C-alpha cells in the first residue's frame with residue numbers, strides 16, 4: 650500500500666474506532682469513568698450496557714461516522730455534491746438517527762431542509778442568538794480533508810449544511826487542513842500555521858489552540874466539563890492535543906476516550922487525525938477487526954480511496 654492510501658485508510662479507521670470506543674465513556678465524568686472502568690476502557694467488549702449505550706452493538710460507531718458516510722455517499726467525480734450530501738443527511742435523520750445532536754436534529758427536522766439547507770442552518774444559528782457552536786460538523790468532517798482539490802471550500806460548505814457559526818467552520822477547516830497536509834503533502838502543520846488558519850475564522854479559536862499546544866496533560870482540557878459539553882472548540886482542543894502530544898495512535902485513543910465527556914466525538918476526530926498521521930498500519934489490529942460492520946465499512950472506504958486517488962474514473 651502506498652503512503653497516501655495508508656494514511657487515508659488510517660484516517661477512516663481512526664474516525665470509526667475512536668467513535669466506537671468513545672461511546673463507552675460518552676456523557677460520563679472522570680469519576681464515573683473510573684467507577685465503571687477501574688483499569689480504563691480499552692476494549693469494545695467492556696463497554697457498559699446502560700440505557701444510553703445498549704442501543705448500539707459493542708464495537709459499533711455512532712452518529713459521527715454515520716454522518717461521515719453520508720458525506721462519503723455524496724462524493725462524485727472528485728468532489729462532494731453538496732445537494733446530495735444534504736439529501737443523505739435528511740434521509741439519515743428521517744430514519745433512525747441514533748445519537749443525533751440537538752442542534753443537528755433541529756436543522757435536519759425542517760420539512761424543506763434539502764432545498765433550503767442554507768436558510769435552515771442559518772435560521773437555527775440566528776435563533777440561538779449566534780451562540781450555538783456545537784461539534785456536530787467537526788465530528789463528521791475528516792473525510793473532506795482526503796480530497797485532492799478545493800478541500801477548504803468543500804469543508805466550509807459541508808460544515809454550513811448544519812452549523813453556521815464561524816467557530817464551527819474554523820474548527821472543521823483546521824481539522825481537514827491537518828489531515829490534507831499529512832495525507833497529500835506528508836507535512837505536519839505547525840502551531841503557527843494552525844493559528845493562522847484559526848484567525849481567518851474567529852478570534853475565539855486562539856485560546857483553545859494555545860490550550861491544546863501548551864498543556865502537557867489531556868486532563869487539563871477538562872473534556873468532561875458538563876456545562877458546555879459538545880462545544881466545537883473543546884473538541885478541537887482534544888484533537889489538537891492528540892495531534893501534538895500523543896506519540897502513538899493507541900496512546901491518543903486511550904487518552905481521549907478515558908477523559909469522558911463527549912468522548913465519541915472527541916475521539917472520532919482526534920483519531921481520524923492520528924490515523925492520518927501514523928497510518929493504517931499503526932492502528933492495533935484488534936480495534937479494526939472488532940469493529941461492528943467492519944467489512945461493510947472497508948468496502949465503502951476502499952471504493953472512496955480508489956476514486957479519490959484517481960484509480961477509478963468516476964462517472
Ligand SMILES: [Mg+2]
Nearest residue numbers: 711712713748
Ligand atoms: Mg456520537
